[in-house]
């Protein structure tokens with residue numbers, strides 16, 4: 001999987017609003033870690049069940065040695081999108097796994113968007 005720095009411009013698919021990358025981790029690039037904010041993992045998991053942009057290719061976690069850990073992941077391909085203050089954030093579905101299993105701490109704006117301060121594009125019922 002390709003590495004994109006957090007909050008770098010997203011250019012893979014055209015978007016009608018500005019879109020930036022979050023959580024496109026790949027070794028050997030380092031990433032920020034920390035305790036996940038309350039509810040973040042559960043919300044990311046829900047979002048991962050309704051992926052966007054399925055064509056972007058397969059994403060496998062480059063940090064896991066044991067692929068058995070993928071068993072409970074809605075993996076393969078696709079992104080999750082959340083929006084806050086007119087900016088859309090694109091993260092790989094794997095971001096839920098990165099946060100849960102690798103202590104990845106996404107940028108605060110992304111956390112805010114995921115936790116309900118933004119419009120959840122994948123959650124018309126939310």
Ligand SMILES: [Zn+2]
Nearest residue numbers: 061063064101
């Ligand atoms: Zn992993």
